[in-house]
Amino acid sequence: MPKCLVCKAQYEPFISFGKMPIANAFLTREQFDKEYFFELKAGFCSNCSMVQLVEQPSREMMFHENYAFFSSTSKFMALHFKEFSEAVIRSHLKSKNPFVIEIGSNDGIMLENFLKSGIRHLGIEPSGNVANIAVSKGISTITEFFDESLAKKIVKKYGQADAILAANVTCHIPYIHSVAAGVKALLKTGGVFIFEDPYLGDIIEKTSYDQIYDEHVFYFSVASVSYLFEQYGMEVVDVEPQDVHGGSMRYTIANKGAKEISMAVFKQREKEKKLGLHLAGTFDAFRKNVENSRNQLIQLLRNIKKQKKRVVGYAATSKSATVTNFCGITPDLVEFISDTTPIKQGKFSPGAHIQVLPYKEFTDNYPEYALLFAWNHREEIMAKEQNFIKSDGRWIVYVPSVHLFPLPKVGEV
Numbered sequence: 130m131p132k133c134l135v136c137k138a139q140y141e142p143f144i145s146f147g148k149m150p151i152a153n154a155f156l157t158r159e160q161f162d163k164e165y166f167f168e169l170k171a172g173f174c175s176n177c178s179m180v181q182l183v184e185q186p187s188r189e190m191m192f193h194e195n196y197a198f199f200s201s202t203s204k205f206m207a208l209h210f211k212e213f214s215e216a217v218i219r220s221h222l223k224s225k226n227p228f229v230i231e232i233g234s235n236d237g238i239m240l241e242n243f244l245k246s247g248i249r250h251l252g253i254e255p256s257g258n259v260a261n262i263a264v265s266k267g268i269s270t271i272t273e274f275f276d277e278s279l280a281k282k283i284v285k286k287y288g289q290a291d292a293i294l295a296a297n298v299t300c301h302i303p304y305i306h307s308v309a310a311g312v313k314a315l316l317k318t319g320g321v322f323i324f325e326d327p328y329l330g331d332i333i334e335k336t337s338y339d340q341i342y343d344e345h346v347f348y349f350s351v352a353s354v355s356y357l358f359e360q361y362g363m364e365v366v367d368v369e370p371q372d373v374h375g376g377s378m379r380y381t382i383a384n385k386g387a388k389e390i391s392m393a394v395f396k397q398r399e400k401e402k403k404l405g406l407h408l409a410g411t412f413d414a415f416r417k418n419v420e421n422s423r424n425q426l427i428q429l430l431r432n433i434k435k436q437k438k439r440v441v442g443y444a445a446t447s448k449s450a451t452v453t454n455f456c457g458i459t460p461d462l463v464e465f466i467s468d469t470t471p472i473k474q475g476k477f478s479p480g481a482h483i484q485v486l487p488y489k490e491f492t493d494n495y496p497e498y499a500l501l502f503a504w505n506h507r508e509e510i511m512a513k514e515q516n517f518i519k520s521d522g523r524w525i526v527y528v529p530s531v532h533l534f535p536l537p538k539v540g541e542v
């Protein structure tokens with residue numbers, strides 16, 4: 130039995146998605162026969178409530194010079210991080226000459242706001258290509274993985290921080306104890322660590338199983354995050370649900386007793402109990418929901434194929450690797466995936482090997498159906514794809530349930 134990465138208790142995995150590739154490893158045809166696969170399995174530790182992957186590829190295999198995820202692709206996310214930065218400046222940067230650090234700063238989507246406000250900042254981003262974009266914008270960036278030893282080096286060179294920020298990265302790091310110890314060392318006594326990640330409660334409620342892929346080693350709840358930081362003399366002082374990435378939670382962590390604990394923390398923990406996030410049975414029910422979702426989606430795609438209508442995937446997201454490989458969605462069901470990221474275009478999706486083509490291929494010749502892999506950017510996409518709907522196009526959506534949008538005409542599929 131695997132051991133929990135947080136508390137070392139043994140636990141049983143509750144789901145296996147079978148063999149999976151690295152979600153952001155888009156490849157050329159020549160690379161098909163040497164593609165890397167691992168078994169994607171997740172488990173729940175009933176001792177500390179952490180949901181986690183049993184196995185994860187090495188960090189160097191996922192984060193490197195050719196990392197395919199560029200944060201600034203989404204305008205909606207740029208706005209989200211602008212608001213995030215403004216909230217941090219308002220509430221936590223009251224000292225003279227404050228210092229902000231961001232872990233997993235990618236192309237600088239968050240830190241550019243601090244740069245513009247003339248605030249001392251430092252990004253930590255191991256993927257060289259995206260880090261270089263941030264550097265070219267004038268953002269101070271270190272191209273390394275964050276851990277306790279790097280934190281101590283930063284303290285020596287730059288001093289401690291008023292705020293450490295992290296979005297969609299804390300849940301990527303299996304050596305989470307080193308992260309927590311690093312944060313503790315790097316923060317001023319009255320400082321805050323504010324991070325956000327996809328929220329376990331949303332994953333369970335929406336059956337959004339595609340949040341489960343190689344990079345996401347942890348699926349946090351307020352309960353599991355509290356357990357972890359308590360071991361470092363820290364506590365969760367605030368939580369704020371976020372609409373982004375299909376439902377995220379922003380956690381504010383501070384040294385014990387340094388800040389008042391917001392009522393939101395107690396309320397969210399109550400909600401988690403009602404949702405059963407502390408019970409193994411919840412995850413068995415989730416597995417059944419996942420299997421039903423897969424069966425419905427594959428049935429729908431087969432019916433469409435029988436009618437000889439076209440389906441194109443919309444956005445080659447990391448999450449789509451789990452959906453395509455778990456459901457067995459191959460190029461005979463989905464013609465290609467349209468994506469705006471240049472380094473993905475012309476390549477093939479990991480595992481399922483569906484070709485990724487420029488966005489123009491989608492708009493030049495609308496298919497009857499578009500499979501919305503970027504369901505988490507639904508609002509942004511629906512707003513700009515009015516013409517697809519006007520030309521009688523339908524979205525295939527699978528979160529929170531498999532459905533067509535707009536609704537099909539009677540007898541359509």
Ligand code: SAH
Binds near residue numbers: 193200232
């Ligand atoms: N914060 C951005 C990027 C999220 S993607 C956003 O929300 O859009 C995760 C990023 O974390 C990647 O750019 C990856 O290279 C980086 N990363 C992965 N492991 C890390 C580590 N140990 N320390 C710092 N960054 C890390």
Ligand code: TMP
Binds near residue numbers: 203443445446448505
């Ligand atoms: P994400 O869900 O991991 O943020 O993935 C974003 C991917 O979706 C990225 O490859 C860019 C792509 N994308 C589009 O192609 N069109 C869009 O309108 C949006 C919002 C994203």
Ligand code: ZN
Binds near residue numbers: 133134136137138177
């Ligand atoms: Zn545990």
